[in-house]
Amino acid sequence: xxxxxxxxxxxxxxxxxxxxxxxxxxxxxxxxxxxxxxxxxxxxxxxxxxxxxxxxxxxxxxxxxxxxxxxxxxxxxxxxxxxxxxxxxxxxxxxxxxxxxxxxxxxxxxxxxxxxxxxxxxxxxxxxxxxxxxxxxxxxxxxxxxxxxxxxxxxxxxxxxxxxxxxxxxxxxxxxxxxxxxxxxxxxxxxxxxxxx
Numbered sequence: 001x002x003x004x005x006x007x008x009x010x011x012x013x014x015x016x017x018x019x020x021x022x023x024x025x026x027x028x029x030x031x032x033x034x035x036x037x038x039x040x041x042x043x044x045x046x047x048x049x050x051x052x053x054x055x056x057x058x059x060x061x062x063x064x065x066x067x068x069x070x071x072x073x074x075x076x077x078x079x080x081x082x083x084x085x086x087x088x089x090x091x092x093x094x095x096x097x098x099x100x101x102x103x104x105x106x107x108x109x110x111x112x113x114x115x116x117x118x119x120x121x122x123x124x125x126x127x128x129x130x131x132x133x134x135x136x137x138x139x140x141x142x143x144x145x146x147x148x149x150x151x152x153x154x155x156x157x158x159x160x161x162x163x164x165x166x167x168x169x170x171x172x173x174x175x176x177x178x179x180x181x182x183x184x185x186x187x188x189x190x191x192x193x194x195x196x197x
Contacts, residue, residue, distance in 0.1 A: 023157065027059040031149035038145055039138040046128055050076065051142045053117025058150040058163070065171035066115050068164050071108075072143055075115030075171075079104040080139045083122030084132055092126050100126060112170035 032055045039048060054076070057067040065071060086100040100122035108114040125134065147164075154163040 024059050027150065027153040028055050030153065031055055031059060031146045034149055035142045035145040039142050047124055047130065047134060047138045048142055049124060050117040050120040051138075051146065053120070054115065054143060054146055057115070057117065058146055059153070062150065062154065062163050063161065063165050065169050065173055068166055068169040068171065069147060070168045071113045071115040071171035072147060074111060074113030075108055075118030076121060076139055076143050077135060078107050078111065078113060079118040079121040080125055080135055082107060083125030084130060084135070086122065087126040087129065088132075092129065097123055097126055109172075112172065114171045 032051060035051055036048060041048065054072060057064065058072070061067055066075075082103050083100045086096050086103070090096045090099070101119065104119055104122045108118070121139065124130070128134075150163045154160045
């Protein structure tokens with residue numbers, strides 16, 4: 001009897017998992033489909049590339065800090081602006097791509113607006129020789145549509161938590177940015193030691 005019960009429970013979990021995957025697919029298709037339709041993909045398909053990554057965050061990783069509006073809007077608009085400023089100030093040499101990417105990383109970490117897909121924006125802006133209007137269209141309009149669809153999508157089924165979880169949630173939420181050991185530096189000349197907090 002317990003073996004049959006266990007099999008039934010596993011089947012129910014698989015069905016639940018498949019339903020969730022399908023609902024994520026519906027949200028993602030609706031979000032990116034509407035964004036591409038409103039922005040007009042034939043006019044600027046390459047400028048919309050980073051929206052694909054944002055779609056994954058909003059409809060697959062909905063509750064992560066990087067999917068929240070602070071990171072979504074701050075990351076995309078800030079990195080796109082950095083790319084535009086670098087291109088218009090220095091052109092499109094290789095070192096300008098590098099500079100814009102590094103400045104975008106520093107910006108997102110310093111302002112805690114890390115949204116990984118936005119890291120592509122400075123490269124896209126430089127490569128496309130974009131003008132400042134591209135901050136509004138396609139970048140601004142594209143992320144606005146994705147966010148609005150995510151807000152509606154999470155409210156259709158009563159079993160979902162609502163997006164956004166926190167409008168101004170910091171991303172990352174702590175100072176060590178995941179790449180550093182959480183330590184307090186105790187430096188003595190000639191001896192480099194680190195003590196864990």
